[in-house]
Amino acid sequence: MSDPMAVLAMTGATTVVAAMATSVWEGTRDRVVDLFRRRDEDRSAVVRAQLDGDAELVLGEGDDTDGVRDDLVRPWARRLAALLRDHPEAAEELRALVEDATAPRDGDTWSQHVIARAGGAAFGAQGPGSSVHVHHHQPASGDAPA
Structure with a gap:
């Protein structure tokens, strides 16, 4: 697209x-x-x-x-x-x-829960002017891929 x-x-x-x-x-x-x-x-x-x-x-x-x-x-x-x-x-x-x-309104609060599993990457952003935070999940030894 x-x-x-x-x-x-x-x-x-x-x-x-x-x-x-x-x-x-x-x-x-x-x-x-x-x-x-x-x-x-x-x-x-x-x-x-x-x-x-x-x-x-x-x-x-x-x-x-x-x-x-x-x-x-x-x-x-x-x-x-x-x-x-x-x-x-x-x-x-x-x-x-x-x-x-x-656009956020006065008094609005936004929340977002983003999860990365099994070596995946998760991206999160909200609204204009937001930044993107990249979270990489590092599996602990013994963690099985999801």
Whole structure:
């Protein structure tokens, strides 16, 4: 996926799906609907319904939302890629949406738990301006590969 528009579509989809069931969801949803208005005013109502239905799926999963979110990213990436193909001028608006949805809010704290096992490497980064910390697991003698 080296095409910049395809990368942006995947980043946008990942951001939109990650925003479901968070405090930024309503604003993110409204901005996605606005993006799709470029294609057709009637289409925006369908997009809103799809977003609301997908958000309900995420909310219905409780603490175990990763599987549902993983399932939702690819269809949203395809929808956003088609939108960007037809309306490349929407790219800047999608970039702004991604930046705004991932920016920390006052009082927000982010945490991330990254594990490397069996000689693997783990990479972690959060939000704009973050740094990447690489952790290499050095198995102790007698540790079996996972």
